[in-house]
Amino acid sequence: MTSEHSQPTNPVISQSGVQDTPDGRIPVGKTMPGEEPMLSVQNLKKVYHTDGGDIEAVRNLTFDLPKGQLACLVGPSGSGKTTLLKCISGLMAPTEGEVTLHGEKVTGPPKSMAVVFQEYGRSLFPWLRVAENVELPLKNQGMDKTARREVVAEALEAVGLSHVPKSYPWQLSGGMQQRVAIARAVAYKPEVLLMDEPFAAVDAQTRADLEDLVRGIWKKLGVSVLFVTHDIDESVYLGERVIILSSSPTVIQEDVLVDLPAERDQLETRSSQRFAELRHHVYEQIQLAKKGFRPEDAVANANA
Amino acid sequence: MTYIRTFLNIIALPLILLAIWFVSTLGETSFFVPTPQALVETFFETWTSERFVSDVFPSLGRLMIGIVLSILIGIGAGLLIGSFRWLRALLEPTLEFFRAIPPPVLIPVIMLLIGIGDEMKVSVIVLGAVWPILLNTIEGVRSMDEVLADTSRTYGMNKINSVRYLILPSAMPQIMAGIRQSLSIALILMVISEMFASTEGLGFAIVQFQRSFAIPEMWSGIVLLGLIGVILSFIFQLAERWILGWYHGLREIEQAA
Numbered sequence: 001m002t003s004e005h006s007q008p009t010n011p012v013i014s015q016s017g018v019q020d021t022p023d024g025r026i027p028v029g030k031t032m033p034g035e036e037p038m039l040s041v042q043n044l045k046k047v048y049h050t051d052g053g054d055i056e057a058v059r060n061l062t063f064d065l066p067k068g069q070l071a072c073l074v075g076p077s078g079s080g081k082t083t084l085l086k087c088i089s090g091l092m093a094p095t096e097g098e099v100t101l102h103g104e105k106v107t108g109p110p111k112s113m114a115v116v117f118q119e120y121g122r123s124l125f126p127w128l129r130v131a132e133n134v135e136l137p138l139k140n141q142g143m144d145k146t147a148r149r150e151v152v153a154e155a156l157e158a159v160g161l162s163h164v165p166k167s168y169p170w171q172l173s174g175g176m177q178q179r180v181a182i183a184r185a186v187a188y189k190p191e192v193l194l195m196d197e198p199f200a201a202v203d204a205q206t207r208a209d210l211e212d213l214v215r216g217i218w219k220k221l222g223v224s225v226l227f228v229t230h231d232i233d234e235s236v237y238l239g240e241r242v243i244i245l246s247s248s249p250t251v252i253q254e255d256v257l258v259d260l261p262a263e264r265d266q267l268e269t270r271s272s273q274r275f276a277e278l279r280h281h282v283y284e285q286i287q288l289a290k291k292g293f294r295p296e297d298a299v300a301n302a303n304a
Numbered sequence: 305m306t307y308i309r310t311f312l313n314i315i316a317l318p319l320i321l322l323a324i325w326f327v328s329t330l331g332e333t334s335f336f337v338p339t340p341q342a343l344v345e346t347f348f349e350t351w352t353s354e355r356f357v358s359d360v361f362p363s364l365g366r367l368m369i370g371i372v373l374s375i376l377i378g379i380g381a382g383l384l385i386g387s388f389r390w391l392r393a394l395l396e397p398t399l400e401f402f403r404a405i406p407p408p409v410l411i412p413v414i415m416l417l418i419g420i421g422d423e424m425k426v427s428v429i430v431l432g433a434v435w436p437i438l439l440n441t442i443e444g445v446r447s448m449d450e451v452l453a454d455t456s457r458t459y460g461m462n463k464i465n466s467v468r469y470l471i472l473p474s475a476m477p478q479i480m481a482g483i484r485q486s487l488s489i490a491l492i493l494m495v496i497s498e499m500f501a502s503t504e505g506l507g508f509a510i511v512q513f514q515r516s517f518a519i520p521e522m523w524s525g526i527v528l529l530g531l532i533g534v535i536l537s538f539i540f541q542l543a544e545r546w547i548l549g550w551y552h553g554l555r556e557i558e559q560a561a
């Protein structure tokens with residue numbers, strides 16, 4: 001991006017900046033009155049206590065994830081994205097604030113949540129074959145064998161890995177390994193799918209394929225997806241909404257509605273005018289975040 | 305081709321040693337050092353089927369029981385101790401202390417406590433062989449990959465499945481390394497335990513031969529012990545290749561990258 005460019009033709013709809021959207025659309029992050037948000041993060045704060053002193057990774061985060069939404073979370077490196085996901089998924093207790101799922105406080109990993117980690121090489125069981133990896137959570141749930149086999153085959157089919165059920169994960173390429181992890185999450189049939197920079201370590205072509213795969217699965221299953229990334233293009237291409245985090249200690253910098261058409265296409269969408277505008281806007285905000293600009297009213301607005 | 309090569313690799317050194325032995329005992333009349341031919345003859349004369357029943361099988365039986373118990377106790381206690389930080393902190397210094405005691409010196413004590421029967425001999429084997437397995441299992445459980453543990457937690461893995469599909473396999477490379485060390489310790493202790501107040505067994509037989517100046521017979525017993533050791537390690541390697549197939553495959557790929 002050059003520093004000189006035309007102003008966006010449409011205003012970018014920002015929830016933290018603008019409370020009422022000019023064209024009357026409902027801001028995505030806010031739930032309709034009376035409707036329970038699926039997942040809700042309230043005043044979340046996380047401080048790590050280390051030998052070298054306290055590290056405040058997340059200062060104050062508040063947002064809702066409505067049912068069936070695909071939201072992307074972008075933020076500079078070290079802004080506490082992984083920390084946030086670990087708190088949401090119940091792997092770690094927040095220092096202050098809380099996470100609720102269907103109004104219930106999350107104290108441990110909830111049944112209806114699945115997480116796809118960035119380190120695919122370390123999140124698949126190297127002693128289990130591909131199909132066994134996908135099958136294990138189901139086995140643990142006590143699903144019977146024939147049902148399991150069917151669900152596993154379906155999930156592998158969905159990620160395009162029907163041909164390698166008997167391979168070990170480490171025999172596959174990085175992109176294929178991440179597909180296995182996605183298949184495992186899909187087979188688990190979660191209500192909320194959390195993904196922590198799942199494609200950061202795969203090559204560009206594979207990454208584009210995997211992005212389309214995630215959108216496809218999201219549409220098919222109707223799950224709520226919280227997708228963490230540090231890639232601005234990816235966040236705009238994938239999400240219906242982009243939540244921009246400030247640099248550490250983290251608050252929400254901005255909450256942007258992505259009003260791109262539901263059908264997205266790597267070539268067409270990415271070359272559209274609106275994509276460029278949104279991308280530009282998110283990029284600008286991230287640059288601001290990196291420079292240390294902190295939206296002083298973000299907390300107040302998010303709480304409003 | 306590669307099989308022939310492997311085979312040659314295995315037998316090359318033994319052949320050379322045999323040749324040296326053969327040459328150096330040519331015309332030798334020393335009472336204490338038999339010639340290779342004499343030893344082979346003695347070997348088959350000594351280790352008859354009756355001897356196998358009276359001495360070798362009881363020894364092997366105790367060895368097997370000792371090894372199996374060591375593995376069960378070592379892995380069981382190791383899983384438990386490795387899973388709880390406080391338990392580990394509490395026990396580890398003490399375990400190191402017990403590990404440092406050479407088991408043969410415990411034989412007189414054990415004899416006083418539980419007599420001179422098979423229990424004593426098996427106890428001695430276990431007391432020596434359990435440590436490498438126990439300490440390696442603890443270490444293996446402790447060094448569990450964090451992402452893998454998080455993954456299991458997010459999928460709500462229950463205790464039994466965690467042990468079966470996560471903790472045990474992930475500690476298995478270290479456990480197997482511990483078992484390998486334990487095998488040779490167990491063999492040594494099998495022999496030593498039979499040198500005290502025994503009436504049968506391989507160790508007893510060797511000591512008997514030595515005391516009655518049946519020197520070639522004594523040597524043949526030592527050869528038999530060596531053969532048992534080799535067979536034991538061969539069986540271990542087969543088992544390891546089967547159990548840790550994934551690990552070796554993973555290793556190969558990591559090293560190639």
Ligand SMILES: Nc1ncnc2c1ncn2[C@@H]1O[C@H](COP(=O)(O)OP(=O)(O)OP(=O)(O)O)[C@@H](O)[C@H]1O
Pocket residue numbers: 048049050055056057075076077078079080081082083084230248
């Ligand atoms: N276990 C921990 N103990 C102490 N500090 C930690 C721990 N984990 C993370 N931190 C610190 O918290 C901050 C946020 O880390 P986190 O991994 O959540 O960031 P991130 O946004 O996921 O970064 P990246 O984009 O590099 O993945 C960092 O300053 C990091 O050093």
Ligand SMILES: [Mg+2]
Pocket residue numbers: 081082083196197
């Ligand atoms: Mg991270």
